[in-house]
Structures are given as structure tokens and as C-alpha cells.
Amino acid sequence: MPTTWNQIVGHEWAVQLLAGAIQHNRVGQSYLITGPEQVGKTTLARLFAQALTCAEQYSVSSKQSPGSRLQPPCGQCRACALIAADRHPDVRLVKPEVSGRGKLTLKIEHIRELLQDLNLKAYEARYKIAILTRFDAATTGAANAFLKTLEEPPANVILLLTALDADALLPTISSRCRTIALRPLSPHLIEQSLTSRWRVPESEAHLLAHLADGRLGWAVRAAAHTAVLEARETRLDWLRQAVDGDRVARFALADKLSRKPEELPAILQTWLSWWRDLTLLTQGAARNGAGQNGTAVTNIDRQVELTNLARVWTAAQTLTSLKQTNLALWQLERNANGRLVLENLFLTYPRTTRER
Ligand SMILES: [Zn+2]
Incomplete structure (x- = not known):
């Protein structure tokens, strides 16, 4: 598919x-694109970089009348291809590093190296462009090192930052950018795109659209890699083992899962969506009609199981589990001991069967 x-x-x-x-020659020097993970922030930034650099833009617009002008980026020219592959000499992509537990950090070294490069003249393009993804992962030192460049960028330098949330950045950073806040997409739009653009079978597209949480990028990746859905199945099975099991079984599970520290946050995220569904159901969202066509519930393939459990547990129980799972995630992000976090969490989960 051409990149346009x-x-x-x-x-x-x-x-x-x-x-x-x-088109109107009013390109700003710094933009901040915000939105949830895999909603399309970097894709948008890269396309903007292509549009700014695309050779067609200059050659075609100079030869033809504006009415017949090709809409850049063309997706075909050398510049477009190099940017798509993150290999264009004038378009730098700077990503945070991933540490053991999936924590992202953008370090001051990355910023320094970029700044040196931005001070050089563009090799072949009109602009020098830097795409800094997940700037919310920048250390305070890195953010401050970047500040001066953001205040007074060199001529023809364009800075494109992405972040989960503008509020996660220093106000001195966010206030100097034009902000573009991307919103999660509706399940309907994701499903439609999956079937029409990526030729994903309808039933799979339906499930992925609900699991995606508004993130088309996630859905596309999950459609391409069966491991994504398989991992989710496994994580939900572990959760089921926890709520079905007694204290001993739960402690054994906590021990087993704590040996996968890098996967733990993702495991808890999956559990969070399950508890969110259950809380919706126990609070009667389904009865009010929101869940009738499966729009409210995320894990639609587990709807029967969820509906049955919503009859066993109270709204207070599922809400507590939801909050405690969230808390556990928060603790993990702050480097708490994984086994202890899980043990404590399991103590708060209700059981599917009565204690004997
Ligand atoms: Zn092009």
C-alpha cells in the first residue's frame, strides 16, 4: 500500500x-501529537515528515496548475521510501529505550546526539525533521536539554513530539508545541478498516476491534501476529486459575508469574480489561442496553463466562478487584517485588467457589 x-x-x-x-505555508516548528498507545501518533508524524519532504510536492506543483496537483506524500519517491523505513538522512526518529519491565526511558544522551545532528545543514531535503516518540518517557535531564532547542529551533528544523498525554510533559515543553490530540477510534471504525484495508476475516475483525481499546495499530498488529491473541488467552486462563483456586493455588501462581517480570504489566493490563467488563456487567450496564450488541464489553468472546460470573459476584467485589489490579500495576511500575504484588492482589480477588 502506498504511504499517503x-x-x-x-x-x-x-x-x-x-x-x-x-499547502498554506503555515507549518509550525514544533508539534506535539498525543493519544493512547498505537492509536497512530508516530504514523501521523512520519506521514507529515513525508509530506514535508516528498519530492513530488516540489516537482509537480511547479509544473502543473494547483487544481491538478498531486496530494503529497506520494509514498513512492525516494524520500517517501526512506522515511517509511526510518532511513532518511534528514528525518531522525528518536525513541526511548525499553528496560527490563517494559519501562521506557528517553535519556539525555539521545537528546544530545540529536541536537548535534539538528545543528548541521540538511543533506538533501528542505527541512531537517526530528520525530521524538513518547516524549513523556524523557528524563527531566533529557527534557531540559531539549528545552532550549524547542524554544528557538534552528531555521528549517521541525520537531514532532509524541506522548500519551500532554499533561505528562513539563508545561514548558507542551506549551511550546502545537498540540494535536488523537482520540481512540470506535470499535466499528476499527472493524471496518480491518476487513476492508487489511482483509481480516469478519469474526476476527469483530473480536479485535473490541479488544483494541480504540487503537487501530494494536488491532492490525494482532491480526498479523497470532501470538498476540494467544498470549491474551493464556493470560485470561491464568486469571481464571486465580479466581478458581484456593490460597495455595494462588500463591503458586503468583510465584510462577513473578518469573516473567517483563510480561507482568501486560498480564495485569489484560486482567484489568476483564475486571472492567465484569464491573460493567455487575453494575447493570448490560441490562441497560449498552451491552446488548456487545459494545460495552471488551472481551466479547468471553461474554458467556463474564455474564455467569456477574451473577456470582457483587458489583462491590468486582470493583474492588478492578481497583486492586490497577494498584498492582501502579506498584509494578514503581519496581515493587512482582511476587509480593501478585500475592497481595490475589488476597483481594473473590473466589468463584465458596471456601470449604
Ligand atoms: Zn514522495
């Missing part, structure tokens, strides 16, 4: 804004 603006699904307003800025 229409690759963006559901953020058409953002495309219009950026394409319009190029």
Missing part, C-alpha cells in the same frame, strides 16, 4: 490540519 495521507484512519481532521499547514 489516506493511510490514516479516523484522524482525518488532523490530516487536514497538517496538510493545510503545508
